[in-house]
Amino acid sequence: MIQFERISKSYKTKKVLNQVTFSIKSGSLVAIIGESGCGKTTLLKMINRLIKPTTGTIYIDDKSINSMDEVALRRKIGYVIQQTGLFPHMTVKENIELIPKLEKMSPSDMADNTRKLMQMVGLDCDEFLHRYPTELSGGQQQRVGVARAFATDPDIILMDEPFSALDPITRSDLQDELVQLQAKLKKTIVFVTHDMDEAIKIADMICIMKDGDILQYDTPEHILNNPEDEFVSNFVGKNRIWSSPEYIKVSDIMIDRPVTASRDLSVLKCIDKMRQNKVDSLLIVEPDSKYLAGIVKAGKLRGVEDRTQQAERYMYEDFPTLLPDQCILDALKIVTENRVSTVPVVDGQKRLMGLITRSSLVTTLSQQYFDYEGGETE
Ligand SMILES: Nc1ncnc2c1ncn2[C@@H]1O[C@H](COP(=O)(O)OP(=O)(O)OP(=O)(O)O)[C@@H](O)[C@H]1O
Ligand SMILES: [Mg+2]
Numbered sequence: 001m002i003q004f005e006r007i008s009k010s011y012k013t014k015k016v017l018n019q020v021t022f023s024i025k026s027g028s029l030v031a032i033i034g035e036s037g038c039g040k041t042t043l044l045k046m047i048n049r050l051i052k053p054t055t056g057t058i059y060i061d062d063k064s065i066n067s068m069d070e071v072a073l074r075r076k077i078g079y080v081i082q083q084t085g086l087f088p089h090m091t092v093k094e095n096i097e098l099i100p101k102l103e104k105m106s107p108s109d110m111a112d113n114t115r116k117l118m119q120m121v122g123l124d125c126d127e128f129l130h131r132y133p134t135e136l137s138g139g140q141q142q143r144v145g146v147a148r149a150f151a152t153d154p155d156i157i158l159m160d161e162p163f164s165a166l167d168p169i170t171r172s173d174l175q176d177e178l179v180q181l182q183a184k185l186k187k188t189i190v191f192v193t194h195d196m197d198e199a200i201k202i203a204d205m206i207c208i209m210k211d212g213d214i215l216q217y218d219t220p221e222h223i224l225n226n227p228e229d230e231f232v233s234n235f236v237g238k239n240r241i242w243s244s245p246e247y248i249k250v251s252d253i254m255i256d257r258p259v260t261a262s263r264d265l266s267v268l269k270c271i272d273k274m275r276q277n278k279v280d281s282l283l284i285v286e287p288d289s290k291y292l293a294g295i296v297k298a299g300k301l302r303g304v305e306d307r308t309q310q311a312e313r314y315m316y317e318d319f320p321t322l323l324p325d326q327c328i329l330d331a332l333k334i335v336t337e338n339r340v341s342t343v344p345v346v347d348g349q350k351r352l353m354g355l356i357t358r359s360s361l362v363t364t365l366s367q368q369y370f371d372y373e374g375g376e377t378e
Contacts, residue, residue, distance in 0.1 A: 001023055001024065001025055001026050001059075001060070001061060001062070001188075002023065002024040002047060002058065002059070002060055002156065002188065002190070003022075003023040003024075003058065003059040003060075003062075004020050004021055004022055004023065004043070004046075004056070004058055005021055005056050005057045005058070005059065006019045006020070006021050006055065006056040006057075007019070007020040007021070007043070007046065007053045007055075007056035007057075007058065008020070008053060008054050008055045008056055009039070009042055009046075009051070009053055009054050009212075010054050015212055016039050016042050016212050017039045017042060017043060017053070017212045018211070018212040018213050019056070020039075020043065020056070020212070020213070020214055021214075022207060022214055022217050024188060024190060024205075025188075025204075025205075026061075026155070026188050027186040027187070027188060028188060028189075028204040028205060029182050029188075029189040029191060029202060029203050029204050029205075030189070030190055030191065030203060030204065030205045030206070030207060031191045031192075031193055031198070031199035031202065031203035031205075031206045031207065032044065032190065032191070032192045032193075032207045032209060033192075033193055033194065033195075033196060033199050033206060033207070033208055033209070033235075034208060034209035034210055034235075035194075035210065036194070038209045038210055038211055038212065039209060039211075039212045040160075040192045040209060041160055041192060043209075044158050044160055044190055044192055046058055047060075047065070047077065047156070047158055047190065048073060048074050048077045048079060048158060049065060049070050049073060049074070060156070075099055075102070075103065075152060075154075076152075076154050076155065076156065077154050077155075077156045077157070077158060078148075078149030078150055078151075078152070078154040078156070078157035078158065078187075079149060079157070079158045079159075079160075080142075080145045080146055080148075080149045080157070080158070080159045080160070080162040081145075081159075081160045081161075081162070082160060082161045082162060082164055082165060085145065086133040086141055086144060086145060086148070087133075088132065088133050088134060089132075090132070090133075091129065091130050091131060091132055092118075092123075092128050092129050092130070092131055092132075092133070092136070092144050093114060093129045093130060095133070095144060095148055096114050096117060096118075096144065096147050096148045096151050097110050097114055097151070098148070098151075099148075099151055099152050100113060100114075100151050100152055103152055113151065114129070114147075114151075117147040117148075117150055117151060118147060120147065120150070120181065121143040121144070121146050121147045121177065122143060122177060123140060123143050123144070123147070128140065128144075138165055138166055138167075138170070139166050139167075139170035139171075139173075139174065142162060142163060142165075142166060142170075142174060143174070145162065146162065146174075146178070150181075150185075150187075154187070155187060155188055156187065156188045156189075156190070157187050157188070157189045157190075158189075158190050159189060159190070159191045159192065160192045161192055161193055161194065162174075162191075163175065163193075163198070164193070164194065164195070171198075175198060175201050175202055178202055179201070179202055182202075191203065196235065196236055196237065199220070200220045200224070200247075203220060204219070205217065205218065205219055206218065206219070206220055206223050208223070208228075208232055208235060210231060215228055215229065215231060215232055216228040216229075216232050220247065221247050221249070223236060224236060224247045224248075225247065225248065225249070225252050245327060245328050245329050246327045246329065247327070248327055248328040248364070249324065249325050249326070249327055249328075250322045250323065250324050250325070250326045250327065250328070250330070250331055250345055250354075250356060251324035251325065251345070251353070251354070253328060253331075253356065253360055253361070253364045254324070254345045254353070254354030254355060254356050254360070255354055255355045255356075255357065255360060256354050257354075258283055258344070258352070258354060258355035259273065259274070259277045259279050259282055259283070260282060260283045260284070260285045260352065261273060261282045261283070261284055261285075261296070261311055262284065262285070262286075262287050263284050263286075263293055263294075263310065263311060263312035263315070264310045264311070264312065265310065265311045266307060266308050266309065266310060266311070267301050267304045267306075267307040267308070267309050267310075267311060267314065268307035268308065270282055270296055270301055270311045271298065271301050271302065271307070274298050274301075280297065280298040280299070281295050281296065281297045281298065281342060282295070282296050282311070283295055283344055283352060283355070284296060284311060284312065284315050285352050289351060290351040290352050291349070291350055291351055291352075292321070292344055292346050292350050292351065292352045293312075293315065293317070294312075294315030294316055294317045294319075295315060295316050295319055295342075295344070296311050296314055296315045296316070297316070300314050301314055319338075319340070319343075319344070320334045320338050320340065320343055321343060321344050321345065321346045321350070322334060322343050322344070322345045322346075322356060323345070323346070323347070323348070324345055324347065324353050324354070328361070328364065328365075331343065331356050331361060332361060335356070335358055335361065340358075341357060341358040341359075342355055342356065342357045342358070343355070343356045343357075344356075
């Protein structure tokens with residue numbers, strides 16, 4: 001775990017970081033994002049002590065980094081920067097093996113290790129090992145940069161806009177590879193970026209900064225669904241819902257308290273309840289457990305002659321349901337495929353949690369649309 005405790009930084013009179021406090025769990029990938037000059041690089045470079053805070057302390061696994069040997073600390077932390085930072089007069093092999101050599105790894109271990117790293121980042125050893133950085137494309141250089149950061153198998157890897165100079169396709173490939181690597185190796189990665197799409201794609205947690213403050217530190221889902229304020233919301237982009245609909249959960253758009261009845265309620269009272277609540281179906285639940293037993297529909301009840309009978313006799317027991325953490329696309333699919341206008345939301349024990357209706361779906365989708373277009377939502 002990396003903890004930032006009230007970290008401030010000032011240059012002369014200019015405050016660059018303002019009492020920043022947050023922590024990064026081991027094995028997670030955190031993206032730090034914000035406008036140019038908001039202090040991202042400054043924060044990142046403090047982790048390997050390239051910059052010292054004016055006040056405050058950083059802890060790695062509960063140990064203040066000030067108490068650690070600076071050189072040893074840096075060797076334990078991989079670092080990738082935008083311009084790759086490869087040494088131009090060294091070959092790819094020499095670049096990757098720089099730190100392992102300082103660590104006195106044996107030449108045969110080193111050769112094995114380098115081969116694995118090259119494979120890991122998708123570069124052919126025979127073709128690239130003995131080339132110089134200028135003989136590689138930007139994307140290939142970045143791959144070498146990433147390989148080098150992993151060379152001593154560090155627990156922590158710092159990445160400062162590593163992919164920002166790349167074309168969109170190469171960039172997207174490298175993002176995919178980073179996600180795969182991370183799933184396998186579970187490093188603690190701090191990744192600075194300007195790009196919200198990139199952050200959403202790769203990060204477990206996103207830290208949004210502005211003028212040296214943290215505005216929101218949260219999961220991508222929460223940031224998309226519950227932006228802390230106007231700035232975050234604009235930064236995230238209101239239209240993003242279209243590019244990441246999987247982040248809109250059923251629980252975000254469901255009606256929390258759908259109209260229910262117990263199975264012994266009479267048909268007459270059911271019809272009355274529907275009329276009062278202006279709905280055309282009732283969810284039949286067990287009073288204590290909230291277990292969803294069935295649905296009764298107005299159409300069917302109206303034809304019943306003896307209205308003193310219990311609703312239970314006329315309820316449907318076979319119908320689609322949704323789980324709260326399914327996404328809006330699942331809901332759309334179920335509504336469309338089953339031609340139903342309502343879908344109950346239940347938990348794993350089939351206890352009623354809420355209700356998705358066709359009109360709540362339409363409202364959600366059209367709201368996003370109108371926000372995006374800058375038009376009225378009312
Ligand atoms: N050595 C320095 N002396 C004075 N001011 C500095 C120094 N280094 C950085 N700054 C200022 O600190 C602020 C934060 O810089 P930092 O490099 O952390 O920004 P950033 O968020 O990484 O920006 P970018 O996205 O452009 O890389 C900037 O306003 C910058 O001008
Ligand atoms: Mg920067």
